[in-house]
Amino acid sequence: MSTNNKTLDPAATTASQEDISAEISSIHEDYRQQVLTGNKAETQPRVDFAPYRSSLLRHPTKNLHHTDPETIELYSPAFGQRDVHALESDLTIQHNGEPIGERIVVSGRVLDGDGRPVAGQLVEVWQANAAGRYVHKRDQHPAPIDPNFTGVGRAITGANGEYSFTTIKPAPYPWKNHHNAWRPAHIHFSLFGTDFTQRMITQMYFPGDPLFALDPIYQSITDQEARDRLVATYDHSITSHEWATGYNWDIVLTGSNRTWMEEEEGEH
Amino acid sequence: MAQAPELKLVPTPGQTIGPFYGYALPFAKDNELVNQAHPNSVRLHGVVYDGKGEVIPDALLEIWQADEAGNIVSEQGSLVRDGYTFTGWGRTAVDNIGHYTFTTVNPGATEEGKAPFIMLTVFARGLLNRLFTRIYLPEDTAALANDPLLASLSETERKTLIATREADGSLRLDIHLQGEEETVFLSYPRES
Numbered sequence: 001m002s003t004n005n006k007t008l009d010p011a012a013t014t015a016s017q018e019d020i021s022a023e024i025s026s027i028h029e030d031y032r033q034q035v036l037t038g039n040k041a042e043t044q045p046r047v048d049f050a051p052y053r054s055s056l057l058r059h060p061t062k063n064l065h066h067t068d069p070e071t072i073e074l075y076s077p078a079f080g081q082r083d084v085h086a087l088e089s090d091l092t093i094q095h096n097g098e099p100i101g102e103r104i105v106v107s108g109r110v111l112d113g114d115g116r117p118v119a120g121q122l123v124e125v126w127q128a129n130a131a132g133r134y135v136h137k138r139d140q141h142p143a144p145i146d147p148n149f150t151g152v153g154r155a156i157t158g159a160n161g162e163y164s165f166t167t168i169k170p171a172p173y174p175w176k177n178h179h180n181a182w183r184p185a186h187i188h189f190s191l192f193g194t195d196f197t198q199r200m201i202t203q204m205y206f207p208g209d210p211l212f213a214l215d216p217i218y219q220s221i222t223d224q225e226a227r228d229r230l231v232a233t234y235d236h237s238i239t240s241h242e243w244a245t246g247y248n249w250d251i252v253l254t255g256s257n258r259t260w261m262e263e264e265e266g267e268h
Numbered sequence: 269m270a271q272a273p274e275l276k277l278v279p280t281p282g283q284t285i286g287p288f289y290g291y292a293l294p295f296a297k298d299n300e301l302v303n304q305a306h307p308n309s310v311r312l313h314g315v316v317y318d319g320k321g322e323v324i325p326d327a328l329l330e331i332w333q334a335d336e337a338g339n340i341v342s343e344q345g346s347l348v349r350d351g352y353t354f355t356g357w358g359r360t361a362v363d364n365i366g367h368y369t370f371t372t373v374n375p376g377a378t379e380e381g382k383a384p385f386i387m388l389t390v391f392a393r394g395l396l397n398r399l400f401t402r403i404y405l406p407e408d409t410a411a412l413a414n415d416p417l418l419a420s421l422s423e424t425e426r427k428t429l430i431a432t433r434e435a436d437g438s439l440r441l442d443i444h445l446q447g448e449e450e451t452v453f454l455s456y457p458r459e460s
Binding site: 045046047052054056060061065066067070071075076079082084114122125134135136138139150151154188196199200202218226229230251252253254257 | 272273275276277278279280281282283284285286287288289290291292293318319320322324330332333334340341342343344345346347348355356357375378379382385386387389391392393394395396397398399400416417420421425445446450451452453454455456457458459460
């Protein structure tokens, strides 16, 4: 039993980018035809998406079982100032020196599907450094580790659901899905809502990345409008004079079920 | 059950947790909802498998549950784990052989006659979006028989959600992302 990625994915590295891109195009074309015939637009990635080879044996083949949330599922764990220090949202001050790279600020709001701010809740981020290297023992990409950059941050959202991270713009990096595979630059985000059923982990991308079309993880979202929701916007009002450029990215969680189910309960 | 109201905003898509969360998301005592020395501490454990029955060594699991009396708590402090505050939430990365362990307590019934369960969320490299499921305690067979979710499942499916009580009091439940023993994963209203 090995934990080597190549061993886990025997298909890895044998396919070319052209093969992967052709598979993606074919799935997307089928999706467009389905929408034209009246199917609802998809808003989430497909878990069954063969161009991302590691997904082949790791997705459920049965439909998710629809259930009405009960008790614990209508609530979420509480996080707050006890859990997270305010300085943890600045990824550039965790070591003795300044990290190398392009200093950026990423700010936005966490909202629920009703447009309500998710206040006082935990946001976690992690990312590669300016050379495309993660501080992770299994990242073997021969790019330099930056001794002044770990790439991990946390924040608690404010009263209006707002968050803000100061960091370094991550670089693209190679991976073993297929030959010459490169991930677009991204920041991983982990989010909680007011109900634990809103829990999500996702990736934020940067506008105009030339690797978007080639990436089977990003393209596992078949709908262009849905894919666009993962791309931050350059925002000059977040950019600060002689200090950092700024990006805005708002995150929308699924809808809370507590309020409407309680209201209904009250009507009996 | 009434129809859930329409969403005003479209939810942001999820993405895989990827392979490199290991230095970012785990934290000290992340899987200890209670200290092992707690008189009623229970080990909840199992193995995460893929569709070929191979163990998955790069999954991250989270649980969320009521306390022993069935209270849903709202306590900060999960990330600092002082050993005294029960927050009801825990996280763990599986080990190299796909095995996970939480130290917790048996959740109580949140309402009289309800079957107690623990909510579980699964993230993994290769899994493009998180999965939700439930881990039921095996003891209250009358409550299990009356549970609306379990009642809507076949016997084979039902088994994937009910933990086994081991001789030492541990709860055991394996997770199968795919295959003959595929775990029943859940969706909820208002996801899109």
